[in-house]
Amino acid sequence: MDLEANLDMKIPRVTGKLREMTAAYQRDPTVIVERTYRAISQSDAAYAKLPLGTKSDFMVSIRFSAVLWCNTILTGEYPSDEDMEPFRKVGRRRVHQGVPLASLLRAYRLGSKELWTIYLEFGAEHPDVQNELLFELSPYLLDHFDEMARAIAVAYMEEQYEQSRWKEALRYELCNLVFDASSDVSEFNRVSETIGIDPTIGRVALAFNSNVLDTFPSRIEKELDRMLVVVARTAKVNAADLVRVMYRGRLIVWIPCIRGDSILASDRRMGELATQVIANVAEFKQVGVGMMGQGPSGWSCSVDEAIKAMDVGERMGAGDNVYRYSDIALNEGARRSDNVLRYLESLIERLSHEPDLLRTLECYLEQFQKRKQTAQVLGIHPNTLNYRLERIEEIAGGNLGDPAWLAKLYVAIGLRKGSL
Known part of the structure; x- marks a missing residue:
């Protein structure tokens, strides 16, 4: 945390019974940790569903935050940048653990509320500390946790941005492997698994003709991401499970098939999906539907089929906007x-x-x-x-x-x- 951000922040140094209480919690913050963990896990599904290993890390982070608070009001000094680094690491880890930023900030707000409740309960039992508690400690508690929330949010968003850039680079590498005739299947599998895609599930390529390319270049990526979300929602899959690329003037989206589906069932389902997507996205004019393929050669073949289906359909003047390769498969064979x-x-x-x-x-x-x-x-x-x-x-x-x-x-x- 930079010093300029804290010049106007008055940091109290607790005295008397409040100091004794805080020092006790600094040595053993178990009560704070357990009450905070219970309050957060009961209020937010994202934390309630965490796997066992992540829950353990969550408990450790609560303990660290509680000790950091106690140290601050015992010394009257704001945490150093070195003290804050483990705290920032918590924000970075939450990105990879799949905890949404809103849940992370809500957890910190609930934690600060639970900590303040503990101090209020102590104040109710000891009237002589109430003035210090209300007039000295409470204003700083709000500032402290506001700054902590800001710091952890910044760390979270920076890590999320880096993760996004990293995944985009890997997705670009994956697409290059698909269109490289000499690509290595093992490398394709490795890259797929790294970005969370199951390479053993077949996929179907949809090739879209879209007028989105007529928009400003700076807006194209944002528009493509928006349309990808609609495709994912229509297909009832996570947007992260889809892979897209611009290829030969078309937007190519590989859709995962249902494991165990026959090629016939998959073709029927993808045809229905393509029809729904065309109806939901005004920027999509026509769509070609390939057939199910697996691995780099299968993905590439499905793209060729989707584009071929669209080209043939447009040339024959079919009058439709959804063209399936299965309709021309015998002819092409x-x-x-x-x-x-x-x-x-x-x-x-x-x-x-x-x-x-x-x-x-x-x-x-x-x-x-x-x-x-x-x-x-x-x-x-x-x-x-x-x-x-x-x-x-x-x-x-x-x-x-x-x-x-x-x-x-x-x-x-x-x-x-x-x-x-």
């Missing part, structure tokens, strides 16, 4: 094999010379093979539709009643539409 691609293209190659037949096939598939509905959409007589479908079977060499052949036509038509 076919594209990766030249032989399969040539085979599927050959299925409808001859039909392309008769536009009416090709359009009829597309509509027939879009209407889920319902002939009456297809005829109505095309505006033709049912007999005309039957004739055209027979011609399609004859030219393409297959049977529309064969599910396997029908599935090939679905993929072939999808590939053709995607290439236009």
Whole structure:
């Protein structure tokens, strides 16, 4: 604590019975510690739920604070910077123990109240100390604990800021590992665990098109953090469990899957989540949804899938704002094999010379093979539709009643539409 902050602070030096009482508590502050601990743990859930090891540290910090108070009013001197360092360390530790700053300050306020109650009880039993207690000690007690709260809050926020910068650096390193084809899985796991992310849980990448990049550069990070909180709230996870990065002009957010979920269940859940997020965040225009992946290669693959789904969806003019890779997975799988691609293209190659037949096939598939509905959409007589479908079977060499052949036509038509 700097001296300038204490020039106007009058520090009393207790006398008589108050001095005897304070000296006794300096030697053994057990009563103060137990009453303070009980008052705080009963009033704040953050402290009541602390693990055993942290509770022990909490008790030690109360003891230190009580002795520090006793020393101050016994000597009439404010604690030195060296005396204050262990106190500041308490604030730093609370950051890593997950205690919110509001709970930390509330605990200190409750502690000061409990200490003052102990002194008031002593004053009630000894009327001769009441004047010194009320007019000398009480004003300083308020100043003392106000300064202590300020010191511990500053230490807490400084540590929180450093922790935030440290975690951001590790998250940046994690993203580099994801997009590095030669990345080491063990290193990916180490960095993930260091920042509190379970690398054994699969994740799905969501790729967002957003107009947030049109804002001032100094505000982009703050806006992205705000939107990430909305995504986390919608997904019912902690924001710290999400990882985000700007990649190829899109905001990428990796969402943790539920352990044990199948890839089908995960895809359905992420599709619903993406729809909700688009509705809740006005800055998000479209979102691509990848498939579940694990490890650096799995995370990277999910990003590629999410971006691909968005690109294909926008190119085909689907009119939606949520594009799932699972909707184009068969088509994209076919594209990766030249032989399969040539085979599927050959299925409808001859039909392309008769536009009416090709359009009829597309509509027939879009209407889920319902002939009456297809005829109505095309505006033709049912007999005309039957004739055209027979011609399609004859030219393409297959049977529309064969599910396997029908599935090939679905993929072939999808590939053709995607290439236009």
